[in-house]
Amino acid sequence: MSEPTASATPTRQRNRTRSRPTVAAPAYLRRQIPTYAFLSPDGLDRLHAQAEQILAEIGVEFRGDDAALDLWRKAGAKVEGMRVRFEPGMVTEIIQKTTPKVFTQHGRDPQHAVEIGGDAIVFSPAYGSPFVYDREQGRRYGSLEDFKNFVKMAWMCPWIHHSGGTVCEPVDVPVNKRHLDMVYAHIKHSAKPFMGSVTAPERAEDSIEMCRILFGADFVDKNCVILGNINTNSPLIFDGVMSQGLRTYARANQAAVVVPFILGGAMGPVTTAGAIAQAHAEAMVGVALTQLERPGAPVIYGNFLSSMSLRSGAPTFGMPEPAMAYLAIGQLARRLGVPLRCGGSLTASKVADSQAAQESADSLWPALLGGANFILHAAGWLEGGLVMGYEKFVLDCDHLGMMHKLMAGLTFDDNTLAMDAFREVEPGKHFLGCAHTMANYTTAFYDADLADNDSFEQWRDAGSNAADVRASKKWKALLASHTDPDIDPAIDEALRDFIERKKQSMADAWY
């Protein structure tokens, strides 16, 4: 069909909304500060050894995927029925032999290719919520219109590097046809990289096939252009839909994101150390399976470990235990040498209030300092993932902008150390108009979009608006500023044809 350069015009959309001169808005972010050494090497050894012991003694079940069992058998694992057990060291060895430490995921605009792994960081919108929320219309089921809105906002936002996947469930589209509209929306309304369907192996295949139309089959075989988010069925299960989806992506040389979803005390031990060991074991097995399916296939080691309210059993987010898990898992993944996915701006709150912001920050800090490379749920997440929030989305985006500045770290040179400024400004004088300030002020500080730094009187006279009210105006403006990036009409037509034919081949299914 075509190389990616043919299907997209170089874009300047990144900086269209509002100029923020203080930090560059790159296609992806590069962490220039160190990761945080939360655990000692001894602690890491114990966690890794515990994971190996779980895999050797308890093992993992693969349900409804005989081909996966065959791969494990050939690799030397002990397969009994659906249960697979692994000699200590075996899974680690499979992973380290062929898994890419870093890979590139292409967007249809080559300027939006992102690097995943190493010191690269990619922010991606929240994923998977059936509901959406905004201040005026309240909480409701997500629609294809909502889906497109979030794709459009992610395209316009300079701090989001990725279009995401199921940014919300388009509940008004039949469940067996949704993936076609979702992938098309990502392609049509954005030129950033995106994620495909995983809810059935044939939907994963359709998602990849649409990429072949867009990028060309040969390009897709040689390059990563789509991700598939694969959850384990914790504890220690891969159900067939998931493992087949994982293998479908790997077979096509596309990246599965292998994510144990563990709420401690429910799908894993209530003690954080044990839950981390389990998450590590499950993620390693998934990553290794991609390498058995296609050695060298790109893959992301994922993590979704949270806590629960022990009074009600409700899941909780942004708590100190998952923060520690992020930090520990970051070190485990880095030692293993695989790209890491963590959750970003998580919260159990229903609205974009103090709870939402606090829990989100308490999730984002450990994800970033833990060295996460692909940060899903970086913007929009509310209510434990049940809801994608419009106001939350833009508030989170502003926070991600700040994190661009933080990840850039400090530089030390004659200009930043400013000895000349001290020579110019005497003790007791001020630096407001000095030459050094004039030369540096446009890049000195992050210019927050939604923070109100005005005086109380100014704020009151403007309506005494809390941050979520300001965010309500912001998302509407962001959405209104959207324009589709150009697409080759022949490719667009081919994609529409594909979708039309696929849809006609199936009766509508609604569950």
Place this chain on the structure above:
Amino acid sequence: MSEPTASATPTRQRNRTRSRPTVAAPAYLRRQIPTYAFLSPDGLDRLHAQAEQILAEIGVEFRGDDAALDLWRKAGAKVEGMRVRFEPGMVTEIIQKTTPKVFTQHGRDPQHAVEIGGDAIVFSPAYGSPFVYDREQGRRYGSLEDFKNFVKMAWMCPWIHHSGGTVCEPVDVPVNKRHLDMVYAHIKHSAKPFMGSVTAPERAEDSIEMCRILFGADFVDKNCVILGNINTNSPLIFDGVMSQGLRTYARANQAAVVVPFILGGAMGPVTTAGAIAQAHAEAMVGVALTQLERPGAPVIYGNFLSSMSLRSGAPTFGMPEPAMAYLAIGQLARRLGVPLRCGGSLTASKVADSQAAQESADSLWPALLGGANFILHAAGWLEGGLVMGYEKFVLDCDHLGMMHKLMAGLTFDDNTLAMDAFREVEPGKHFLGCAHTMANYTTAFYDADLADNDSFEQWRDAGSNAADVRASKKWKALLASHTDPDIDPAIDEALRDFIERKKQSMADAWY
């Protein structure tokens, strides 16, 4: 008069409000996780060298304090007029020769003595706001009633270790008599350690004198029982009120907290590296002066460095630049070997909204990972310090509770690694009722006080309350639960007499 044990009954107030079984509420917090190595040793060397160069070449002015100039002259500094210049290495040497790395500040309840320095962390309420805010009464000037309310809430809150100082300005009391009522309120309504006045040398002296009545003069001479928060007049000035206050505390063997207050671009260079070097220089000079006044006096190296909106000149908080400054200054202070003060839950927001929580979290994380020992403004701060917020106070307190869990880190043993739980719970089963969960669930997770983890329907039926509304109920309940800790009636009487005599000796001054 009396030893501290005589003036207080052992208290159980710490745990009175609501039992949180998941983490102990100690008199102070001990960081059991590593600090974050943000800057390389090279970067730290450059910053320290830059500070030394500023002190050698530009120097610092001491205005209206000849005794301070004399001390510097005797120590070998170059004094010209009010300007003092320091040979590179001189200030560092003075500090490292006699400054305690760790010291204890006593409360009148010995169980509430806090350690300051090393891996100890002390959370103290916000300080210095002329206004207060709550959801019902809105924003208004602070009164003595408000002051007492915050002292009482800090006493009842298990996650606040310190009663603070000017928790808000009691604007209804004459400015020259306020300090007497403030110190008395700290003593009467709390038994946690507190801070005294610094707004005039004689008020500092009165604050210490009241401690002598409470603890006994000899005990005060030998132990730290009060802190005084001393701001430099940046750039590079100590005004006489501040340096005399600093010397008053040091002379009495009490701890000055030396805090350069720098908004980059106004009181310091607009580039963060330069502002950090300046802050380091100013704090070092203040710390060193305490050691010239009384070698071995306890002292805290402080830091208040923030950014400003370069569009409006308004101060901004919780931005990435001060976060980096906290992390860098943490390393500088640690290398120097002095206890460190940072700000805690800072924000420019007017109310306890998303902005407030995000900025507060973005301040607290670097303070904690930077190794701060005394965290002022840990709860209540709004509007850049102009306002003490009731709802913000309890929301921050809940966050501080979470941080107790985070600072405890992870432990690895047979129980936490939970191999037996994996043996008990088969793949695909759940851990909800397993023996390991039952044995551990009461201490597994932080039990957040103000986070709503209920279902949407439960939350809606309870009134669709955002976090600040829930916080409004919480602070009233916390305040209603307060009882004064017992105090020896003779000491109480002596304190009242002292205040009465002092007040009668002065005409009211209102500015």
